[in-house]
Amino acid sequence: MGNREDLLAGAKRCLTEKGYSRTTARDIATASGVSLAGIGYHFRSKEALMNEALFEVMKDWGEELGATLSADVRPDATPLERFEAAWDRVVESFEKLRPLWVTQFDLLGHIDHAAPEVREQLARAIGEARLGLAELFEGVTLGTDPERERLTGTVYQAMLTGFLSQWLLDPASALSGREVVAALRMIVQ
Numbered sequence: 603m604g605n606r607e608d609l610l611a612g613a614k615r616c617l618t619e620k621g622y623s624r625t626t627a628r629d630i631a632t633a634s635g636v637s638l639a640g641i642g643y644h645f646r647s648k649e650a651l652m653n654e655a656l657f658e659v660m661k662d663w664g665e666e667l668g669a670t671l672s673a674d675v676r677p678d679a680t681p682l683e684r685f686e687a688a689w690d691r692v693v694e695s696f697e698k699l700r701p702l703w704v705t706q707f708d709l710l711g712h713i714d715h716a717a718p719e720v721r722e723q724l725a726r727a728i729g730e731a732r733l734g735l736a737e738l739f740e741g742v743t744l745g746t747d748p749e750r751e752r753l754t755g756t757v758y759q760a761m762l763t764g765f766l767s768q769w770l771l772d773p774a775s776a777l778s779g780r781e782v783v784a785a786l787r788m789i790v791q
Contacts, residue, residue, distance in 0.1 A: 606644040608634040613655035618701040621708040663702040686779035693776045696769045732759045
């Protein structure tokens with residue numbers, strides 16, 4: 603790898619280990635084995651390097667999350683069975699993909715100060731996640747019912763974010779798929 607690729611790899615490692623806002627240029631230089639001056643030469647600024655690293659990491663994590671969540675969904679499952687099984691995988695993903703979740707919450711906490719392209723990338727990623735969640739939980743074929751995809755995907759995204767914030771504070775409080783289904787039944791009755 604060249605210095606540019608080394609810097610990008612170092613920035614990605616720092617994102618995972620330290621988060622977006624706590625990573626310094628010196629951290630990246632140390633993790634990559636490239637001088638501080640290399641950041642300016644190859645990326646113009648630490649922020650530009652971190653943004654590029656973030657976009658790459660989000661893409662990688664998104665693919666991993668999609669594979670994790672869609673594994674072993676029975677095509678003949680009822681909607682509640684599909685939800686229960688998928689939700690259990692969501693909770694399992696919290697620990698496995700903890701750096702993804704922590705980084706996203708870190709970014710959301712600083713979104714008013716983020717570069718416009720970071721906000722746009724996050725908005726795009728959330729939009730894709732909503733569609734993926736609608737497909738996973740509802741079993742919809744994307745593009746067949748855009749309003750259903752939008753509405754259900756947005757609710758699933760809100761649930762995921764809410765449950766995740768609770769899990770980050772207290773992992774023992776995470777509800778299983780069976781518990782979430784029981785709670786939803788209580789709510790709609």
